[in-house]
Amino acid sequence: MSKRSSTVMAANLNTKKAKHWSLGLLESMKDPESIVKETKQAVVIKDKYPKAKIHYLVLPHADISSIYKLDKSHINLLIEFDNLFKEIQSDVELPLKAGFHAVPSMQRLHMHIISTDMVSPCLKTKIHYNSFTTQFFRPYADILEELKENGCIKKMSPELHKSLMSTELQCNQCTYKPKNMPQLKEHLLTHFK
Numbered sequence: 001m002s003k004r005s006s007t008v009m010a011a012n013l014n015t016k017k018a019k020h021w022s023l024g025l026l027e028s029m030k031d032p033e034s035i036v037k038e039t040k041q042a043v044v045i046k047d048k049y050p051k052a053k054i055h056y057l058v059l060p061h062a063d064i065s066s067i068y069k070l071d072k073s074h075i076n077l078l079i080e081f082d083n084l085f086k087e088i089q090s091d092v093e094l095p096l097k098a099g100f101h102a103v104p105s106m107q108r109l110h111m112h113i114i115s116t117d118m119v120s121p122c123l124k125t126k127i128h129y130n131s132f133t134t135q136f137f138r139p140y141a142d143i144l145e146e147l148k149e150n151g152c153i154k155k156m157s158p159e160l161h162k163s164l165m166s167t168e169l170q171c172n173q174c175t176y177k178p179k180n181m182p183q184l185k186e187h188l189l190t191h192f193k
Contacts, residue, residue: 025108029059037087041080044088044113049122051132053192054094054115058084064109067100067143067153078144081111085140088113098140101131102156102164111140117192118172119185126181127165133172136164 028034028045036056037044047055058081064070070078085098094115104110114132123129130136136156146153169184170177173191178184 025057025059025106025110028057029061029108037084039080039084041077042084044084047112050114050120051123051128052115052118052120054092054096054113055120056088056113058098058111058113059108065107066104066109067138068155069109070143070147070153072147072151075144075147078140078147082140082144085111085113097137100138100140100143102136102138103161112137116172117188119188119192123185124181126169129169129181129184130165130167133170134164134167136161 025045028048029043031045034045034048035043036046040061042058042060044056044058047057060077062077064074064077082098085096089096092115094117096113096115098111098113100111112132118129118132143153168177169179169181171184171187171191173188176187178187
């Protein structure tokens with residue numbers, strides 16, 4: 001193969017290469033169908049795979065990859081996130097919480113606003129559930145306080161991450177401990193009749 005034809009082939013492969021799924025939030029931020037609210041600093045979008053009846057993501061317009069890239073200059077941004085959370089909270093009847101995953105899977109800083117019911121067809125695995133019901137879910141107020149005090153967010157150890165993801169299932173509304181996800185999902189429905 002000639003040098004020129006191999007260069008053309010490489011260029012064609014690069015243009016056809018799919019974007020990694022972890023970059024999907026960037027596309028959703030531009031999709032008018034996904035956008036719930038928007039300000040100069042941030043946008044609220046619907047989670048494409050909601051893990052509860054209400055599940056939104058708050059993202060900055062600024063290119064910040066995760067909570068671990070935050071510093072004291074971002075305190076006002078996080079306050080804006082909280083203002084958006086309070087607006088959404090006033091519009092819905094279900095109890096909501098706001099926070100960040102300690103080890104985010106998606107590229108772009110994002111705060112989850114999620115109802116505590118945890119009722120959704122997209123809630124399928126123990127990891128899905130534990131990522132919102134254990135210390136892996138870092139409440140907004142804790143992140144803001146840590147940022148104010150330390151100027152940065154401390155990373156979670158891989159050992160703690162693994163331990164939290166394998167935590168025994170327990171209802172986040174009561175003391176019930178199901179044997180598996182189907183039992184948990186059936187039980188969660190009893191809290192919202």
